[in-house]
Amino acid sequence: MRPRVVVAGMTGYAEVHLRRARAMHDANEIVLAGACDVKQTVPDTASVLPSDALVSRDLRDLIDRTTPDIVVVATPPHTHLPVALTVVSAGCHVLVEKPPVLSLDAFERLATAAQRRRVQVQTGFQSFGSMALHALRAAVETKTIGMVTGVGTAGAWIRRDGYYQRNSWAGRRRLNGEFVVDGVLTNPFAHAVATALLVTGKADALPQHIETELYQARQIEADDTSCARLRFPNGLEVVAAATLCTEQEFEPYVVLHGTRGKARWWYRSNILEINGERVPAGTPIDLLRNLVMHVKDRTPLVAPLSQTRAFTAFVQAVRDHSGPRRVSADWVYTVDAGMERRYVIDRADKFVESAAESMALFSELGVPWAT
Numbered sequence: 001m002r003p004r005v006v007v008a009g010m011t012g013y014a015e016v017h018l019r020r021a022r023a024m025h026d027a028n029e030i031v032l033a034g035a036c037d038v039k040q041t042v043p044d045t046a047s048v049l050p051s052d053a054l055v056s057r058d059l060r061d062l063i064d065r066t067t068p069d070i071v072v073v074a075t076p077p078h079t080h081l082p083v084a085l086t087v088v089s090a091g092c093h094v095l096v097e098k099p100p101v102l103s104l105d106a107f108e109r110l111a112t113a114a115q116r117r118r119v120q121v122q123t124g125f126q127s128f129g130s131m132a133l134h135a136l137r138a139a140v141e142t143k144t145i146g147m148v149t150g151v152g153t154a155g156a157w158i159r160r161d162g163y164y165q166r167n168s169w170a171g172r173r174r175l176n177g178e179f180v181v182d183g184v185l186t187n188p189f190a191h192a193v194a195t196a197l198l199v200t201g202k203a204d205a206l207p208q209h210i211e212t213e214l215y216q217a218r219q220i221e222a223d224d225t226s227c228a229r230l231r232f233p234n235g236l237e238v239v240a241a242a243t244l245c246t247e248q249e250f251e252p253y254v255v256l257h258g259t260r261g262k263a264r265w266w267y268r269s270n271i272l273e274i275n276g277e278r279v280p281a282g283t284p285i286d287l288l289r290n291l292v293m294h295v296k297d298r299t300p301l302v303a304p305l306s307q308t309r310a311f312t313a314f315v316q317a318v319r320d321h322s323g324p325r326r327v328s329a330d331w332v333y334t335v336d337a338g339m340e341r342r343y344v345i346d347r348a349d350k351f352v353e354s355a356a357e358s359m360a361l362f363s364e365l366g367v368p369w370a371t
Helices: 014-026 059-066 077-089 104-117 132-141 190-199 287-297 305-319 348-358
Strands: 004-008 031-036 054-056 070-073 093-096 121-123 148-158 209-216 225-231 237-243 245-258 262-266 271-274 277-279 332-335 342-345
Touching (some): 004 014, 014 031, 014 070, 031 059, 059 077, 070 077, 070 287, 077 093, 077 104, 104 121, 121 287, 121 305, 132 190, 132 245, 132 262, 148 190, 148 348, 190 237, 190 245, 190 305, 209 305, 225 305, 225 348, 237 348, 245 348
Parallel strands (some): 004 031, 031 054, 070 093, 093 121
Antiparallel strands (some): 148 245, 209 225, 262 271, 271 277, 332 342
């Protein structure tokens, strides 16, 4: 039996899911039965669907007409909970994009609803499907890097004006009275934070303490350069730092600090180094394929909702923060113009890396604009 799949969302990152699902359809792994979007569909996007697939502007209507086994939710972050609950209430398994939900209350509601209907919730953290995780766990268990003293993660990307003009919720903390929480660590670098938490083995637990330092160079609601520290009851700490206002980009990575060495994982390119030596990381497991395998033969999920509890606690802490502070104008300049304009914080990439490497917040590093 080929599981039937529909996709909620047809624009933005949803196109990636549609094309991936179409490839699996053509390989006879699934039946791509349809897609929906509240907006008028884009012809190029609709053309990705098989000729007999249905298109609707109402998810419940699409589910009723296609009877899917799996629904991929690739809608804006603040709509994930109601859309996922609609999917689960219909008895369908769900793959929901990151961040899956924006509060611990929403996390419990979705988890409880899925358990009641006996369906699974897979989250859109692709790094969770990497074989590098097994190598990292082995390095920890065999004390290859000694005792783990902390986990850091860092990333620096360039985002231009067009990025913030692509939809109504980009760079927002709230929209029409609803939380959006589109900050640098809760959306663009959500993978970095969630992955760092996963390698601690505490991703399904609640942090004992969360510190957040949120900053912005742009005149937006949300933060574009931030750092945070999460501490667990056993004393283990995770420090995350990232910026969208860098002169030079670098690939995000997770670093495990040990008493006898370090392990570094560049999770997007799936490159793993343990004590400076390259370690084979294999090919990551595709999240939709993994969910399909679960539906067919109960293969364990690689990115279940349960492994994002700590991450959701972090998102909630950012949500409840009073708001980002403006970086001093003396440290900010702009490059290019129009939709290509970008903001740059001088040495932002260095500050971000220093936070992950030293396990310290910006304010502790003496960053001039950090308080």
